[in-house]
Amino acid sequence: MIRLHHVPFSRSFRILWLLTEMGLDFEVVEHSITDGSLRRPDFLAKSPAGRVPALEIDRRILFESGAITEYLCETRARHGFGRAPGHAERADWLEWLHYAETMAQPIANLNLQWVFLRDASMRSPTLLKMEARRLALTLAPLEARLARHDHVLPSGFSGADTMLGYNLLAVPYFVRLEPFPAIRAYVERIARRPAHIAARARDGAQGFYRQEFYEVADG
Numbered sequence: 535m536i537r538l539h540h541v542p543f544s545r546s547f548r549i550l551w552l553l554t555e556m557g558l559d560f561e562v563v564e565h566s567i568t569d570g571s572l573r574r575p576d577f578l579a580k581s582p583a584g585r586v587p588a589l590e591i592d593r594r595i596l597f598e599s600g601a602i603t604e605y606l607c608e609t610r611a612r613h614g615f616g617r618a619p620g621h622a623e624r625a626d627w628l629e630w631l632h633y634a635e636t637m638a639q640p641i642a643n644l645n646l647q648w649v650f651l652r653d654a655s656m657r658s659p660t661l662l663k664m665e666a667r668r669l670a671l672t673l674a675p676l677e678a679r680l681a682r683h684d685h686v687l688p689s690g691f692s693g694a695d696t697m698l699g700y701n702l703l704a705v706p707y708f709v710r711l712e713p714f715p716a717i718r719a720y721v722e723r724i725a726r727r728p729a730h731i732a733a734r735a736r737d738g739a740q741g742f743y744r745q746e747f748y749e750v751a752d753g
């Protein structure tokens with residue numbers, strides 16, 4: 535049995551969605567990001583930095599969403615979500631699949647500051663502004679690409695979309711998407727996919743964000 539270690543609305547959604555797109559049977563083990571359980575020895579044995587996703591599959595455990603995505607797309611190639619070595623889109627597939635983490639880095643920093651710090655006085659207005667700008671910067675190349683194609687790759691939906699598509703659930707809490715019409719259309723397009731709808735239902739309600747938008751005061 536494939537077993538996904540998951541925190542709702544976190545990067546492990548990338549894998550929950552991809553497994554659902556593939557129509558595979560899998561079990562979800564839900565964890566909390568705040569109760570300290572990700573730092574317990576039994577979980578660290580699965581994911582050494584205490585992070586999700588971790589995936590139990592093929593008699594081993596894999597961590598790192600990018601690596602898991604590559605592994606699933608390559609070992610379950612019949613689903614067509616990978617681009618094998620030699621494929622014309624191989625380099626682009628790898629580049630965009632991993633670009634998701636360049637975009638996720640400022641999201642993680644903004645989450646840390648806005649959501650996870652115990653006390654608002656601990657936040658740094660300088661960091662909040664810097665990270666929101668850095669996040670907006672990562673959107674511009676994606677906007678340019680999606681203005682030309684319906685998905686990240688011209689040939690269609692792939693593991694690069696499950697990696698990047700997850701980020702776009704969190705981005706609108708920190709960056710207004712009005713200047714990014716192609717990204718907005720893409721978000722609507724992928725949200726209509728039956729597997730996305732099913733994966734969101736299995737993911738459950740997000741419990742991180744308590745407001746619709748986190749505005750950084752000018753100054």
Ligand SMILES: N[C@@H](CCC(=O)N[C@@H](CS)C(=O)NCC(=O)O)C(=O)O
Pocket residue numbers: 541544545546567572584585586587597598599600635
């Ligand atoms: N590069 C890793 C990052 C994983 C990661 O940081 N996941 C977050 C959730 S989005 C986490 O588990 N955080 C727990 C913590 O930092 O304690 C990946 O893509 O899998």
